[in-house]
Amino acid sequence: MSFADLGLSDELLRAVTDAGYTEPTPIQRQAIPSVLMGKDLIGIAQTGTGKTAAFVLPMIDILGEGRTRALMPRSLILEPTRELAAQVAENFVKYGTNHKLSMALLIGGVQMGDQVKALQSGVDVLIATPGRLMDLFQRGKILLTGCNLLVIDEADRMLDMGFIPDIEEICTKLPKQRQTLLFSATMPPVIKKLADKFLTDPKRVEVARPATANVNIKQWVVPVAASDKRGMLRDLLRAEDVTTAIIFCNRKTTVRDLNKSLQKSGFRSTEIHGDMEQSQRIAELERFKKGDVNILVASDVAARGLDIKGVSHVYNFDAPWHPDDYVHRIGRTGRAGATGIAYTLVTPDDAENIAEIEKLTGMKIERVKPASGETAREEAPEKRGAAPRRGRGRKTEAEPRPKAEPVAAEAAPEPEARAPREAEPRREAPPRRERGGRGRSDDRPEPRRQSRGSQDEPDEGWNGPVPDFLKYTLGA
Structure with missing residues (x-):
């Protein structure tokens, strides 16, 4: 027809x-x-x-x-x-x-x-x-x-x-x-x-x-310790043939911090979130569409409706709080008959969220744990101000750890590596909606405002x- x-x-x-x-x-x-x-x-x-x-x-x-x-x-x-x-x-x-x-x-x-x-x-x-x-x-x-x-x-x-x-x-x-x-x-x-x-x-x-996820999208769940998420993400980005990717975070602060980390690691990335002026958001989206950058780090303000052709990968750096958000996030790839790939980084605290997503979509998402952690180890001492590790140098860097060894265990000798969480705060339960709806990330507006002015929308x-x-x- x-x-x-x-x-x-x-x-x-x-x-x-x-x-x-x-x-x-x-x-x-x-x-x-x-x-x-x-x-x-x-x-x-x-x-x-x-x-x-x-x-x-x-x-x-x-x-x-x-x-x-x-x-x-x-x-x-x-x-x-x-x-x-x-x-x-x-x-x-x-x-x-x-x-x-x-x-x-x-x-x-x-x-x-x-x-x-x-x-x-x-x-x-x-x-x-x-x-x-x-x-x-x-x-x-x-x-x-x-x-x-x-x-x-x-x-x-x-x-x-x-x-x-x-x-x-x-x-x-x-x-x-x-x-x-x-x-x-x-x-x-x-x-x-x-x-x-x-x-x-x-x-x-x-x-x-x-609420059914697009069948053209290959979906993976990647179990990871919260402290190793950035290193795992970098490894995934380097291992895949990423043409263009959107990375979703639950918090605006996470969007900013993650984008800075990716840029520092040599990735061509940019960000959009609710604290940005609208003109700036439009400008960054145009850079992404034109190919000036190929990675867009976004909060849920961009999870629905953005029609950007050719997005090959979607990464959920944070597992979404609500199952519907998962469907809409990964829907940025696999559009108009094309195929796409979606990864969701999952910490032990996310088990319930993933179960709800699988219940909603009616499918079991495959688990994968690629060899990872090298990037996380390299960044940790510099970012966290830890003392240099024993043997840290060329010899140590040249000896990769066995793939079977859990990523989380590699940080064990460094007690303070798990303590600071300023960049990635522990996820709290989302607030309840007064009207029987679902909670929201901090990028969403209040359900109803006392007065309707010009600033009555989500950003x-x-x-x-x-x-x-x-x-x-x-x-x-």
Whole structure:
């Protein structure tokens, strides 16, 4: 089946072909015809399956007819984070090149005046994060009574971030007679309840079992002592044919420290996390995409939605606290039919987390323990300020230890090697969510803020220049 078989317009087909795509993905094949027919839809799909184009493409054709009115967007797309909202905007720019559609982006951290100005001109597509949208709505800067098409993207992520009450309130402001599309990687009870309440006889499209890890990704668990994780990671990076890799950590401090350690060891790495300004994050992602660096160390702010082609490896330096995060992390590789490799470094404290991941995915992850520890031994005395070891010198370095010897045991003669843990603090149980969701790493936002201002989203704000693709007018 080709895109031409889905009922898309000739102008849109040209844009798709120019973008380099010839065949639709399974989610696109199943979803696009139903959306074009005006039906409500529930799409259950992992990231990397092409689900964004599954709603962007038909929306462009649907909105091709009609006119805009001031302050009244014709369609609304809700995204949990600024990064995802920006990526959807990129898709509209790419595929809407032959259509004269206008678009506005409402996200925290961008000058509100510019966003209001775009709305006053009238827009066909409004892409927003829930907090900023509710803020403008309460200020009387936007009307939703003319919005006939609603997309709720990454609904399970919305749940994690505490946005479901906002979404429910937004839905009550929209016309009852509308088309609603809901996309989610998983379908927990709260999301099912939301769909039952606000969707009318929806078509259900499921391209993979909820929370199932991609079969194109070869997964490994690497048991390791906490004090030897950096050395093990370096050994894995050197042993594999790593084209591009993303390394995930649970804490922002770990991201920073690990990136410095990798750079010191000669790796071409960079980092993104929630403490960075938005402009800096974008700049580092561009360096990674262009190949200036081939290793990206990231916190979970980047775990979902980032569509970076050609990522060969994913490394979980920290085992994720929540099983769903594992699925979304490793989903950065093995995209669009390609194969990928994912390693998870597991300490004894992570046993329960790994068991939950295997329970969720329904598969036993293979264990592997490659010969390791050489790098860890070399770094330990310098980094920890330990006294030089007896016999440390060329002769000692030239005599590798037997592979069968546990890595953890090699540090035993050095008592203080295990004591300091400033760089890698002992993992504490994540805080409970008030709304029955899951806990979060320190890179995630509070579920609900007492007041909705411009800083209502998961990171600290968009403090840099706005990229060209965020301009709100499409086409000429």
